[in-house]
Amino acid sequence: MSDLILEVRDLVVDIPVATGxxxxxxxxxxxxxxxxxxCIVGESGCGKSLTSLAVMDLLPGTASRTASVLKLDDEDLQxxxxxxxxxxxxxxxxxxxxxxxxxxxxxxTIGNQLEEALLRHKQVSGAEARERAIYLLxxxxxxxxxxxxxxxxxxxxxxxxxxxxxxxxxxxxPDLIIxxxxxxxxxxxxxxxxxxxxxxxxxxxxxxxxxxxHDLGVVARVADRVAVMYAGQIVETGTxxxxxxxPTHPYTQGLLECIPIPGKTERGAPLGSIxxxxxxxxxxxxxxxxxxxxxxxxxxxxSGQVDLRPSFEDGHVxxxxxxxxxxxxxxxxxxx
Amino acid sequence: xxxxxLKRLGVAxxxxxxxxxxTFSLIYVSGDPAVALAGEAASNDEIEHIRKSYGYDRPIxxxxxxxxxxxxxxxxxxxxxxxxxxxxxILTRLPNTLILAGCAIAFALILSIPLxxxxxxxxxSLIDRFALTLAVVGQALPxxxxxxxxxxxxxxxxxxxxxxxxxxxxxxxMPSIALGYYVTPGVMRLTRxxxxxxxxxxxxxxxxxxxxxxxxxxxxxxxxxxxIPVVSLAAVxxxxxxGGSIVIxxxxxxxxxxxxxxxxxxxxxxxxxxxxVLVLSLFYIVITFLADMLNAFLDPRIRVT
Numbered sequence: 001m002s003d004l005i006l007e008v009r010d011l012v013v014d015i016p017v018a019t020g021x022x023x024x025x026x027x028x029x030x031x032x033x034x035x036x037x038x039c040i041v042g043e044s045g046c047g048k049s050l051t052s053l054a055v056m057d058l059l060p061g062t063a064s065r066t067a068s069v070l071k072l073d074d075e076d077l078q079x080x081x082x083x084x085x086x087x088x089x090x091x092x093x094x095x096x097x098x099x100x101x102x103x104x105x106x107x108x109t110i111g112n113q114l115e116e117a118l119l120r121h122k123q124v125s126g127a128e129a130r131e132r133a134i135y136l137l138x139x140x141x142x143x144x145x146x147x148x149x150x151x152x153x154x155x156x157x158x159x160x161x162x163x164x165x166x167x168x169x170x171x172x173x174p175d176l177i178i179x180x181x182x183x184x185x186x187x188x189x190x191x192x193x194x195x196x197x198x199x200x201x202x203x204x205x206x207x208x209x210x211x212x213x214h215d216l217g218v219v220a221r222v223a224d225r226v227a228v229m230y231a232g233q234i235v236e237t238g239t240x241x242x243x244x245x246x247p248t249h250p251y252t253q254g255l256l257e258c259i260p261i262p263g264k265t266e267r268g269a270p271l272g273s274i275x276x277x278x279x280x281x282x283x284x285x286x287x288x289x290x291x292x293x294x295x296x297x298x299x300x301x302x303s304g305q306v307d308l309r310p311s312f313e314d315g316h317v318x319x320x321x322x323x324x325x326x327x328x329x330x331x332x333x334x335x336x
Numbered sequence: 337x338x339x340x341x342l343k344r345l346g347v348a349x350x351x352x353x354x355x356x357x358x359t360f361s362l363i364y365v366s367g368d369p370a371v372a373l374a375g376e377a378a379s380n381d382e383i384e385h386i387r388k389s390y391g392y393d394r395p396i397x398x399x400x401x402x403x404x405x406x407x408x409x410x411x412x413x414x415x416x417x418x419x420x421x422x423x424x425x426i427l428t429r430l431p432n433t434l435i436l437a438g439c440a441i442a443f444a445l446i447l448s449i450p451l452x453x454x455x456x457x458x459x460x461s462l463i464d465r466f467a468l469t470l471a472v473v474g475q476a477l478p479x480x481x482x483x484x485x486x487x488x489x490x491x492x493x494x495x496x497x498x499x500x501x502x503x504x505x506x507x508x509x510m511p512s513i514a515l516g517y518y519v520t521p522g523v524m525r526l527t528r529x530x531x532x533x534x535x536x537x538x539x540x541x542x543x544x545x546x547x548x549x550x551x552x553x554x555x556x557x558x559x560x561x562x563x564i565p566v567v568s569l570a571a572v573x574x575x576x577x578x579g580g581s582i583v584i585x586x587x588x589x590x591x592x593x594x595x596x597x598x599x600x601x602x603x604x605x606x607x608x609x610x611x612x613v614l615v616l617s618l619f620y621i622v623i624t625f626l627a628d629m630l631n632a633f634l635d636p637r638i639r640v641t
Contacts (some may be wrong), residue, residue: 056545058541058544085551086548086549087547088547089545089546089547090546090548091547094545094546095545097538097541097545099538101485102537102539103538103563104538104542105539105541105542105557106539106540106541106635106636106637107557107560107561107634107635108557108637109636116546116548116552117546117547117548120528120546120547120548120549120552121547152636154636154637154640155640165542168542168546226431237525249340324412
């Protein structure tokens with residue numbers, strides 16, 4: 001089997017709205033290989049959740065998706081019919097959602113909801129499904145796993161429910177796991193636990209993982225590669241090291257400056273922020289999407305389309321008219 | 337679960353007790369029952385005699401306890417008008433009403449729940465519009481008019497179904513439809529609204545993300561949650577049907593409890609009225625209790641704490 005699990009080229013999501021066509025995801029391309037964690041980072045509304053739903057083919061009603069390539073394990077997901085997609089979902093790729101409090105069905109026991117995923121996709125007996133459910137509940141750090149199976153979601157805390165959701169996603173041993181802000185709704189203390197858990201499981205089961213988040217702290221801890229999204233586009237992507245050590249897109253630089261660093265950020269100093277708001281994505285938006293908020297904006301930024309260009313190292317690209325050197329110089333100036 | 341059942345039983349018992357007090361006091365709401373019984377031309381001595389022989393001279397709490405004690409043993413007294421045991425009269429009339437209301441609610445649920453689900457799956461589709469039209473018509477048509485139209489076409493023109501009496505089971509068809517159709521709009525719209533809401537919920541997205549078959553998502557995961565408020569509504573409607581089938585029973589000449597109630601009011605037969613109100617209320621209480629149990633079964637948040 002090839003190491004490449006997910007291949008996405010030129011993924012576009014369109015949603016018709018009253019005032020025209022909304023383009024929340026505009027020509028996104030990325031790969032996920034086995035054992036790798038790709039973090040998609042961006043602020044609310046940048047299209048990162050829709051990107052993941054588009055891969056799962058779970059977009060809400062009126063939204064439509066197109067791509068030049070959309071392959072999971074070398075299988076074209078675009079030509080797979082809805083019936084084939086139900087065989088793939090939960091089986092070869094699974095998803096963990098942001099809202100653990102509402103993502104489990106209140107009417108059924110944890111055991112029922114865990115086992116049904118496996119019973120749906122694999123030829124196993126009820127007893128085997130139960131065994132697998134207990135095994136995975138223990139894996140995700142739930143004590144007294146066997147007795148949890150008969151409990152209902154409302155009897156569990158948010159952290160426990162998210163652990164159950166993770167176990168559920170792992171039931172069929174998927175190749176790809178998509179976690180859409182899995183820690184956002186949890187207490188800060190629980191967030192770190194869940195994140196470590198996800199990272200450990202991903203290594204242990206050698207899966208590909210897409211982790212969607214707006215939390216750069218999360219990214220720094222678990223990402224192998226990072227894709228920074230802004231207003232429907234990937235503006236910078238590379239390995240975590242490349243992006244964190246040499247951010248070349250002004251938006252990435254701005255994001256990183258927003259993080260207070262203990263010992264470096266002065267007490268009482270104002271926290272960093274990027275002025276301005278995200279542009280509307282209804283209709284066509286010429287030029288660089290970040291132009292209105294960018295501190296280094298030039299006239300040329302607003303005219304033509306801005307393409308991704310290579311940064312210093314291989315595999316590190318960014319969407320800007322500045323050269324990597326100019327960009328790095330800007331960062332130094334800002335820091336000084 | 338046991339705690340919940342006991343709690344609901346306790347509530348049911350308290351409601352029944354309250355109903356019995358109110359029902360008992362019906363005797364006194366229209367004035368002195370002895371005067372009413374004796375008639376306009378009666379002398380004071382006659383009134384006094386009636387008061388003594390019916391026991392109306394005793395303190396009211398004693399009368400209540402006596403009445404309640406006998407009612408619990410199935411003795412609801414005698415009808416002043418029919419000169420028969422009230423229990424016997426009610427027992428002969430009750431089955432017709434129970435069958436009618438049962439068929440009517442069954443008809444209503446069988447029609448409205450699938451229609452509500454279908455409408456929710458495809459909002460604004462043809463089937464949704466059809467369901468909406470049916471609901472609007474159902475809400476707007478008086479049931480007696482609808483019954484007459486059915487009688488005219490199915491009974492008189494086509495001669496498919498008997499237009500009155502329920503000697504055969506065919507006789508129940510038109511009255512059940514006429515009575516049940518009236519309930520359809522509410523149940524259908526509640527089912528549709530519930531399904532629409534549930535289908536938007538996060539756990540339905542989870543179910544889809546698991547790759548479950550669309551039918552499993554729809555019926556196992558969505559309908560069970562959407563149906564919970566429908567159960568409560570259907571129970572209330574079933575209760576109304578038991579007592580409120582007067583119009584339909586009159587039109588189709590069905591000797592049921594509703595028709596009996598109407599007759600009894602005409603005659604001013606207070607003990608009979610009292611008994612009918614009591615029996616209907618008890619049915620209502622039982623139905624509500626059963627609906628609570630069904631909801632507890634459907635929704636573990638009610639039964640498991």
